[in-house]
Amino acid sequence: MLANKIVMLMFLLCVFTTGALAYGVQSIHFIESKSLDCNRVIDSLFDYVVKFEPTEIRIDKSIKKDKILNSLLNRADMMCFKQDEKKSKYIVAIILLKQYLFHLKCCNQSYDLLSMKEGNAQKIIDYFLLMTQQNEYNIEVLSSQKIVQYAYHDGYLCGVASINEVLIDIAKQEK
Numbered sequence: 001m002l003a004n005k006i007v008m009l010m011f012l013l014c015v016f017t018t019g020a021l022a023y024g025v026q027s028i029h030f031i032e033s034k035s036l037d038c039n040r041v042i043d044s045l046f047d048y049v050v051k052f053e054p055t056e057i058r059i060d061k062s063i064k065k066d067k068i069l070n071s072l073l074n075r076a077d078m079m080c081f082k083q084d085e086k087k088s089k090y091i092v093a094i095i096l097l098k099q100y101l102f103h104l105k106c107c108n109q110s111y112d113l114l115s116m117k118e119g120n121a122q123k124i125i126d127y128f129l130l131m132t133q134q135n136e137y138n139i140e141v142l143s144s145q146k147i148v149q150y151a152y153h154d155g156y157l158c159g160v161a162s163i164n165e166v167l168i169d170i171a172k173q174e175k
Contacts, residue, residue, distance in 0.1 A: 038080035045072050046087045049094045050162050054102035057111060059144075060121035062099060069095075073120035081127045086156060092127045093157050096147040097166040103144050104173040110145035 052069055054062035064070050081088040096113075103111050114136055117125050129136055132150055136142070148170055151157045158164070 037075065038077075038083050041072055041075045041080055042084050042087050042091070045069075045076065045091045048072060049091050052095055052098055054099045057103065057106065058121075059095075059099045059113065059116045059124065060118040062102070063095075063120050063124070070120055073123060076123065078123065078126065078130075081123070088127060089131060089154070089156065090160060090163070092124050092131065093147060093151055093154075093163060094166065095124055096128060096144065097151060097163065097170065100144040100147055101166060101170050101173060104170065110143045113142040113144055113146075114139075 048068060052062075052066055055065050056062045063073065081092075100110060103109060113121075113125050113128075117136075125142070128147065128150075129142070132146070134142070148167065151163055151167060158167075
């Protein structure tokens, strides 16, 4: 009887260990595939955002109307943005710069981005807060104009031609 219990215990130990190992392998495979998918999404966003043209005052609505951008952002999360910080910084900056330029062209003013944290705009705004080391709970308003100051002072962004083109358009519009 004791021998049967020992054999049964060894059998259960073997089953659970094998299952745990198989689960571990699946988990590692999932993490690797998620990482590869994040790289593809960030690369696609990096290539696409230069084509983004805001159409609404609210950034969440502008993003939602752009089916390709919205679809790509649906597949990205904060971990994806953190995997390639340089590309992510560019993605967020160009989207926000273009949105601010739209604000100037349509209404000659900036708008509070915190009030627009819905849908995929939340990811863009949250990452911008991370980039600028701000906490939304410590600020009352996040002006859409804030990205201009950030882009001018960021060593990487101020050296990117497409960023500079939008900054020049913004400077012309602000006059």
